[in-house]
Amino acid sequence: MAVAPIDTNRGLPRWLTLPRWVYVVAIAVAVWLIAWRMFNGRWTLPLQSAQLTPLHLWLNDVNAWVRDNRDSNPIFVYFFDGIREGVGAVGSVFSRLFVQTDVGLQLPEIGWLGVVALVTWLAAAVGNYRVAILTAVGFTAFGVLGIFTDAMWTFSLTLTAVLFSVVIGVPLGVWAGLNAKVDRVLTPILDFMQTLPSFVYLAPLALLFLIGPASAVIATVIYAVPPIIRLTAHGIRTVPPTIGEAADSLGVSGRQRLFTVLLPLARSSMVVGLNQTVMAALAMVTISALIAGPGLGQLVVQALQSLNVGRAFVSGLAIVIMAIVLDRVTTAASRRAQISARQADPARRRRRLALLGGTLVLVVIAIYLSRSVLWAARFPAAVNVGDALSTVIGDFSSMVQTSMSLITASLKDGFTFAIINPFQGVLTETPFFVVILVVLVIAVTVGGVRAALISLACLALIIAVGLWEDAMVTLASTLIATVITMVIGVVLGVVMGRSKRVDQWLRPSLDAAQTMPAFVYLVPFLGLFGPSRFTAIVAAVIYAAPVAIKIIAEGISHVSAETVEAAESNGASAWQTIVKVQVPLAASSITLATNQGLIYVLSMVVVGGLVGGGALGYDVVAGFSQGSLFGKGLAAGVAIVLLGIMLDRITQAAVARRRTRSPGTGGRVRFTTAPTPATH
């Protein structure tokens, strides 16, 4: 901040000193509106919802061919079935251990008491005693909610998926970390895996691997493996080169260098990757229920068929609890990895180990009990608040719906007529080449030439898959949802960033909003707003806002205390401090939050399709369940990815520009795992 930027606009009135890009974008939008009026409804590339293009039909044929040859072609019989059986075998080890066996009373190898003791001890061993208590309470809560067995199904499938993710992800991550070429090839593939809505690959997956727990695990791995690859590679890459050189000068072999230098130093980054992988795996719980993955997701899906909001909520709550427990434990583990990377006091470590060794005896006793007495094996049915809770929630939800639905319906109408319809109209009723031109102008000014070229390629491909109009409808809803997300994000983020106490209060509900399966709150929303694009937008905002809030809060809280104090001592009011100091200095965080907000909103497009969002989201849902729309659904999935890549690259480029422009916040480089959206 040593040199003040030279003010070329000295002398002009203040409102004219806006950045140049504002003018460019304004002009582009004006041209756009004129073109919309002039060519209204021409060259808009529409496609009716039952209408198909040759590409879609060809994909249908591929689908039919696979279905017909599934049980005769050796590729399927040996290769895909082999994978399925391998995954199934590993999965059944966990499910026998925690869920059920095939003999006698079908009790698992370890009953609930043993499971609680074991996971608590493990939490203490890899983390600390606080997360151990959290784990004990959390896992007992599954029993108290009356769904311990279902929770254990989810736990087992998550463990299986995480195990496979680690086995596949760590070697790939190491390779990508050591070899820049591999990294360059891998990154777009990982982006694709994370932005492709999981609904899209459910149908093909079920076709290749058939339905059941194994496919559920495979679907989960596809979605959950990217973070651990990325963060392993990142960890390896950020080992200071001097350390590597020092090792080389000692004459170590490549192997030794990897195992004794690089991997240990990358460990804390890898544990962060593990954390993200676990969270992503849990995000797939309800989705994998659609291809017969057992567990809590099944409960949510079943409860919703009978519009039983209460029961869906209870199961959703269990998913939230599991997510929070696993998140805190892995976070504590990564902190421990950092601490032990420095040096800890040897006496303390000895005491800790003694304590862990002592309590291990208790774990063994608990496991023994859980295998020999019934109350410790099966959670006592008498202790069950799940039913009562579900009744309360169900009653509350229908009360809110009854008393509010007229008001909320008019809110929906007002918003739709005032904002959604006009904006969507402009996007869908302008000729496609005008829209492309406007997007390019915006991309060049905000992001740069590279971002513009990528945008052009994405838009061209969207036209090629035949879904331009649907893509524009989806784009309209996505942008509106993102704007709302950012408004909420900035307001709450500022409040949270300025106050530690608000942060502590707000954070758990943000975590819950992110991990609660969207299916749970969709029914009350449908009651309030009816099936509409507005409902889809609200669902997306609920999911995306927490991320934006968290990132902005972090940005605000990292504005240096001296700067804020300086402003305050100069007599700035709280409002002035926020508007003139904190927000401008957190600008790069806000841009980053926009990027993540967009990606998260986009990951909810398919869920939106389930509640009247229409367009690409509906195409994907329909493609999953209707054989004749398979190809179109696949194409729609690709179109969503293309929109995602386009929006991501434009905003990423904007983030990069902000970083270089504003040294005020450039000091602290925030590592992001690129898009880490979680579908529900």
Added chain:
Amino acid sequence: MATRFTRRRIIAGAATLAAISLLATGCSSSLNTSSTGAAKSACGTVKLAMNDWVGYTADAAVFTYVAEKKLGCTVKQSSINEQVAWQGFANDTVDVIIENWGHEDLAKTYIDQQKVAVDAGPTGNVGKIGWYVPPWLAKANPDILDWNNLNKYASKFQTSESGSQGQLLDGDPSFVTNDAALVTNLKLNYKVIYSGSETALIQAFRTAEQNKTWTIGYFYEPQWFLSDVALKKVALPKYTAGCDADAAKIACDYPDYTLNKIMSKKLATSGSPAAALVKAFTWTNDDQNLVAKYIADGKMTPAAAAKKWVDANPKVVAAWLK
């Protein structure tokens, strides 16, 4: 660095120890081996696909209850999408689909070509598909139940989603629908809005009846929701054989569907009493609606609802088990 690794190793060792101590105590929980659980009959395990509408759940619940309690079978339910479930016959993950709506293409693949499934006869339920309005609307404007008058009321059905046209609401995309073609071919001033899910559709009708708002949409019977809110069917031009041959030119009502059961070839030829039960299982639309209502509206568990119905209808059940 060496010490750090020893610590790791100790923890890893301890974990392995725990695992070993577990295995050492025997391969199976002593509770399982010493169990006095019910002696298994010849029936074995039946894998039942659970499709995602409550009428299906009702069929499945009663079938499961009877198979488990009267025949000593173990029924494993797993919820699977309607069309995806058929794939389960090919790899032994599904034995029974207890309520099937048509799906000639799938029947061709799995029954005729791959020969992994067989038709186990009708369920006794007759499926109807069509356009429905909430009861208050049918009462206030009885002439709306004739499609000829639909255009007269189109403006009343306008919503934020359909713009200047009336909104015709569709539900779960996996269900059979000709609605878009019908609207075009009958020259109706309506726009089909795809709500995207069954849940969304039912909730929309429920709100419509409650707030007396104008709603028309795709629905079907038997469906539990009808015993909650008795939606009224709008008469479309009468169905005649072959009038739906060309999907793009359809201008007639949906046909009646004879719902049937599909079972895996493996189960059918196993001689299990469960196979006989699948074949014998038949009941009426009212029966199904009643059980479905217990589940959906009375918020009973499917098992409790099934018990209630079975206890009240011993004769029907006895006929299945003959």
